[in-house]
Amino acid sequence: MKKSRFMWLSMAFLLFFAVCAGNLSQTATAQAGEGKTYQIATDITFAPFEFQDIDGNYVGIDMELMQAIAKNQNFKYEIKPLGFNAAVQALQSNQVDGMIAGMSITAERKKAFDFSSPYFDSGIVMAVKKDNTDTKSYEDLRGKNVAVKIGTQGYEFADSIKDKYGFTITPFEDSAQVYDDVKTGNSAACFDDYPVLAYGIQQNNGLRLATTKKEVGSSYGFAVNKGKNPELLEKFNAGLANLKANGEYDSIVSKYLGNPDGSAPAATQTLGRWELIQKSLPSLFEGLLKTMMYTIISLFFAFIMGLIFGFMKVSHSKIARGIATVYVDIFRGIPLLVLGLFIYLGIPGMFGFTMPLPVAATLALSLNAGAYVTEIIRGGIQSIDRGQMEAARSLGLPYRTAMVKVIIPQAIKVMIPSFINQLVITLKDTSIMSAIGLVELTQSGKIVIARTLASDIWLVVALMYLIVITILTKVADAVERRTRRG
The missing domain is CATH 3.40.190.10 (Periplasmic binding protein-like II)
Structure with a gap:
C-alpha cells in the first residue's frame, strides 16, 4: 500500500508541476495582451x-x-x-x-x-568561396552540391532550379553553417538573401558574390x-x-x-582569434552553467521516475510491470528532439495553453532519461542472485525489508557505473534542446558564431564539454571505487 501510495503521489506531483507551468504561462499570455x-x-x-x-x-x-x-x-x-x-x-x-x-x-x-x-524588400544571390574562380553561373553547379538555410527564400529558389542545373542541395539550420560548408569545399556555392550575404562578406566570412543580379525575392514582414x-x-x-x-x-x-x-555602413571592430575567444568566454560560461543546471534538474526528476517505474518493473503485479514497460518503450523509442518539439509545441497547440521553454526542455530530458534510469534500476536489482532474496526470506525478513536491507545495497554498487554514464549522456543531450531554442552551451556557441562568423568557437565549445565531462567522470569514478571498497 505504501509503495503504491508513493507511486501515485509522485505521479500526481509531476502532473501538478506540468499543469502549474501551463497555468503560469496562460497567465503570462493574458497579461501580455492587457499590459x-x-x-x-x-x-x-x-x-x-x-x-x-x-x-x-x-x-x-x-x-x-x-x-x-x-x-x-x-x-x-x-x-x-x-x-x-x-x-x-x-x-x-x-x-x-x-x-x-x-x-x-x-x-x-x-x-x-x-x-x-512589408518592411524590407530582399532578393536572392549566389556566393562561392573567396578563391573560387571556376563557379561563375548556375551552369557551373552541375554535378555539385549547394548549401542553403532551411525555411528561407534561398532554399526555395535553389530547390526550384536544382533539376534544371543538375545540382543537389544540403540544408542547414543557420547561415553560419551554410557559409562554413562552402568554405570547407563540401558545397560549391550557397544561395541566401542578398543583405545577409553582403553583410557576411563585409565581416570577412570567406565568401564572395558570384552573381551580381538578384533573383526576385519576397518582402520581409512581421x-x-x-x-x-x-x-x-x-x-x-x-x-x-x-x-x-x-x-x-x-x-x-x-x-x-x-x-x-x-x-558602406560604419566599420565594425575586427578582433583577433584569441581576443575573440576571450570576449566570447563570458557568454559561453553562462551557457555552460545553464547546461549544468538543466542536467541536474532533469536528472532529479528522472531518478524519481526511474525509482517509481524501476520498482514497478520488478514487482509481482502484472499491471505495474505493464505500465512501466509501456513508459520505457515510449520514451526510449521517441527521439529526444521529436519529444522536445512535441512537448513544447505539439501539446500546447492541441490543448490551447502555452508552456515555458525551460519547463518543456526539462520535461523532455527528464522523461527521456527517466526511461533509461528505469532500466538501470531494473537491471541492477535483477542482477543480484535470487538466492540472496531467498536467504533473506528464509531468515524471516519481510519482502520489503529484504529488498531495502539486502538486495538494493548490492544493486546500487552494480548501478553506479550506469548512473555515471547516464549523467554524461543527459549533459550532452541538453545540446539537442537548442533546436527548440533553449539557450545552453551549444546554443550560446551558435549565437556567438552567428555574430562573428568564426567557426573556431566550436573548438572552444567542444573543449568546455570535454573538460566538464572528464571532471565529472573522474569524480564519479572516485565515488564508485569508495562505494565498492565500502
Whole structure:
C-alpha cells in the first residue's frame, strides 16, 4: 500500500508541476495582451537583421525596428530567441504573440499567418568561396552540391532550379553553417538573401558574390498567427509608417547595410582569434552553467521516475510491470528532439495553453532519461542472485525489508557505473534542446558564431564539454571505487 501510495503521489506531483507551468504561462499570455507586453519570437542567428552583440544585447535591423516601433506605439515586448523553424512553430501553436525574423511574405505563409506591411524588400544571390574562380553561373553547379538555410527564400529558389542545373542541395539550420560548408569545399556555392550575404562578406566570412543580379525575392514582414493579435499588427504597421515618414527607418537600415548613395555602413571592430575567444568566454560560461543546471534538474526528476517505474518493473503485479514497460518503450523509442518539439509545441497547440521553454526542455530530458534510469534500476536489482532474496526470506525478513536491507545495497554498487554514464549522456543531450531554442552551451556557441562568423568557437565549445565531462567522470569514478571498497 505504501509503495503504491508513493507511486501515485509522485505521479500526481509531476502532473501538478506540468499543469502549474501551463497555468503560469496562460497567465503570462493574458497579461501580455492587457499590459501591452507581447512575446515576440526571433532567430538571432540572422545577421544583420537579428543577432546578439558581444555584450549580449539583441541587435540588428529587425531588433532596432521592433524597439523603435514599440517606443513609437507605446507598448512593451519580450524577445524570445528560438531559431527560425522553432519560432514559426511557436507562433503557429500560440506560444508567442508575434514573430520578426527576416520572414519572407509568401502566399503559402499567408494561409497560416497575418503579415504586416512589408518592411524590407530582399532578393536572392549566389556566393562561392573567396578563391573560387571556376563557379561563375548556375551552369557551373552541375554535378555539385549547394548549401542553403532551411525555411528561407534561398532554399526555395535553389530547390526550384536544382533539376534544371543538375545540382543537389544540403540544408542547414543557420547561415553560419551554410557559409562554413562552402568554405570547407563540401558545397560549391550557397544561395541566401542578398543583405545577409553582403553583410557576411563585409565581416570577412570567406565568401564572395558570384552573381551580381538578384533573383526576385519576397518582402520581409512581421507576422502574427492567423486571426490573432490584430491590435499588435495594427500598432506595428502604424509605427513602421511613422518611422519611414520621420527618416528613422532609413537610419536603421543604413546602419547595417550602407546608405542609398552606395557608401558602406560604419566599420565594425575586427578582433583577433584569441581576443575573440576571450570576449566570447563570458557568454559561453553562462551557457555552460545553464547546461549544468538543466542536467541536474532533469536528472532529479528522472531518478524519481526511474525509482517509481524501476520498482514497478520488478514487482509481482502484472499491471505495474505493464505500465512501466509501456513508459520505457515510449520514451526510449521517441527521439529526444521529436519529444522536445512535441512537448513544447505539439501539446500546447492541441490543448490551447502555452508552456515555458525551460519547463518543456526539462520535461523532455527528464522523461527521456527517466526511461533509461528505469532500466538501470531494473537491471541492477535483477542482477543480484535470487538466492540472496531467498536467504533473506528464509531468515524471516519481510519482502520489503529484504529488498531495502539486502538486495538494493548490492544493486546500487552494480548501478553506479550506469548512473555515471547516464549523467554524461543527459549533459550532452541538453545540446539537442537548442533546436527548440533553449539557450545552453551549444546554443550560446551558435549565437556567438552567428555574430562573428568564426567557426573556431566550436573548438572552444567542444573543449568546455570535454573538460566538464572528464571532471565529472573522474569524480564519479572516485565515488564508485569508495562505494565498492565500502
